[in-house]
Amino acid sequence: MDLTISPEDEAFRQEVRTFIRDNLPKHLPREVLRLGYLAHGAKRVLEWGKILYKKGWAAPPWPVEYGGTGWTDMQRHIFEEECWKADAPMIAMGALSLVGPVIYTFGTPELKAKFLPLILRGEIFWAQGFSEPNAGSDLASLKTTAVLDGDHYVVNGSKIWTSGAHFADWGFFLVRTDSTVKAQKGISFLLIDMKTPGITLRPIVSIDGMYHLNQTFLDNVRVPRENLVGEPGQGWSFGKFLLENERTGSAFINYTKREWAKARDIARAEMKNGKPLIEDPEFSRRLAKVQIEIQALEYSVLRVLSKEKSRYDSIAVAAVLKLHGSDLHQKVTELQYDALGDKALHHFTEAQLEDPDSDPPGMPDYVAGRTAEYLISRAATIYGGSQQVQRGIIAKLAFGL
Numbered sequence: 001m002d003l004t005i006s007p008e009d010e011a012f013r014q015e016v017r018t019f020i021r022d023n024l025p026k027h028l029p030r031e032v033l034r035l036g037y038l039a040h041g042a043k044r045v046l047e048w049g050k051i052l053y054k055k056g057w058a059a060p061p062w063p064v065e066y067g068g069t070g071w072t073d074m075q076r077h078i079f080e081e082e083c084w085k086a087d088a089p090m091i092a093m094g095a096l097s098l099v100g101p102v103i104y105t106f107g108t109p110e111l112k113a114k115f116l117p118l119i120l121r122g123e124i125f126w127a128q129g130f131s132e133p134n135a136g137s138d139l140a141s142l143k144t145t146a147v148l149d150g151d152h153y154v155v156n157g158s159k160i161w162t163s164g165a166h167f168a169d170w171g172f173f174l175v176r177t178d179s180t181v182k183a184q185k186g187i188s189f190l191l192i193d194m195k196t197p198g199i200t201l202r203p204i205v206s207i208d209g210m211y212h213l214n215q216t217f218l219d220n221v222r223v224p225r226e227n228l229v230g231e232p233g234q235g236w237s238f239g240k241f242l243l244e245n246e247r248t249g250s251a252f253i254n255y256t257k258r259e260w261a262k263a264r265d266i267a268r269a270e271m272k273n274g275k276p277l278i279e280d281p282e283f284s285r286r287l288a289k290v291q292i293e294i295q296a297l298e299y300s301v302l303r304v305l306s307k308e309k310s311r312y313d314s315i316a317v318a319a320v321l322k323l324h325g326s327d328l329h330q331k332v333t334e335l336q337y338d339a340l341g342d343k344a345l346h347h348f349t350e351a352q353l354e355d356p357d358s359d360p361p362g363m364p365d366y367v368a369g370r371t372a373e374y375l376i377s378r379a380a381t382i383y384g385g386s387q388q389v390q391r392g393i394i395a396k397l398a399f400g401l
């Protein structure tokens with residue numbers, strides 16, 4: 001494995017950095033930091049997506065024929081790193097990493113022609129409708145049904161924890177089209193216009209006091225038959241495809257690097273016993289320990305990107321990255337929260353986080369949003385598959401236990 005950054009990669013980094021400096025709207029970084037990892041929502045994600053589209057950089061992970069950039073994996077990594085460093089909004093993950101690849105790989109020419117340009121141009125935001133009240137880790141037991149009636153599927157059931165459904169234009173749903181076969185074989189992948197009659201949302205306010213999540217009810221929702229991706233019963237295998245396709249994303253590596261740097265900056269600015277907190281041996285040891293863990297994880301990510309052949313199953317490798325990535329995701333927010341001391345106790349409402357001019361006089365700029373981020377990052381070890389489930393996958397697929 002050769003992980004040297006070549007002169008070409010370095011030149012590419014400069015090109016990306018310059019582009020971001022000249023094109024990232026000035027209001028976005030501050031809003032992104034205040035509103036955090038999950039909360040900055042469709043508006044800002046799509047605003048940045050449209051700018052990247054004009055440059056031809058909207059979909060780096062996609063094949064060139066569908067609008068991808070043709071970059072090497074190292075270039076993609078550099079691009080993402082620079083975007084995170086500049087506090088740009090994250091990419092539209094649901095669209096670019098999840099549903100987009102399913103559509104261009106398994107969709108009909110009509111579905112590709114309809115949706116891929118809309119995704120590339122940053123015109124639609126997607127929600128993911130997989131989990132149900134009694135089907136999370138055990139997703140195969142999902143009960144939402146889609147029954148064919150003429151040229152429509154009629155969908156009934158309820159989904160839960162649907163992130164961003166309240167600003168989503170479309171949703172990609174796993175539904176049961178056949179109850180007579182083995183659970184996994186009866187699941188299909190359906191694209192649903194979120195404005196279709198019969199869809200209602202119940203907001204769920206999470207521990208950070210913000211509204212990111214929903215329970216989504218589907219009552220006799222009529223969905224054109226052509227919105228089914230692939231064949232009936234293929235939905236389950238798309239989940240595996242998604243994991244293999246985007247193995248390194250769940251490591252959160254660039255997010256974690258950025259948030260670690262912010263924790264360090266807070267520790268430089270905050271005082272303890274008359275000295276900057278960064279000079280406190282206990283705190284600086286904690287910072288260093290987490291930095292070393294982040295570097296180790298980054299090397300694991302780079303090894304996967306370098307396509308170094310692993311003797312382990314690729315799903316197990318993705319599980320290792322998710323396990324450590326989400327653990328570090330939480331640790332960096334804990335560092336920030338602890339570094340803030342009692343400033344972390346100041347409560348900012350969602351409306352105040354949306355408005356950078358609403359901070360109390362004298363409140364440093366780096367405070368707003370940090371406690372909310374610390375709280376919502378408790379979910380990082382649950383969404384996308386809990387820690388226990390990842391360990392189960394590793395035990396089974398890597399070690400045959």
Ligand SMILES: Cc1cc2nc3c(=O)[nH]c(=O)nc-3n(C[C@H](O)[C@H](O)[C@H](O)COP(=O)(O)OP(=O)(O)OC[C@H]3O[C@@H](n4cnc5c(N)ncnc54)[C@H](O)[C@@H]3O)c2cc1C
Binds near residue numbers: 389
């Ligand atoms: C913030 C957030 C955003 C989310 N966004 C979305 C979204 O947009 N779309 C979507 O579809 N879903 C979303 N989810 C749902 C998420 O994928 C599920 O919460 C997750 O898969 C766990 O399922 P569950 O909540 O039903 O917990 P359960 O599966 O009921 O698990 C409960 C506990 O049991 C443990 N457990 C379960 N099975 C096993 C096992 N086999 N071995 C060992 N331990 C086990 C778990 O680790 C956990 O500790 C989101 C969740 C959160 C918290």
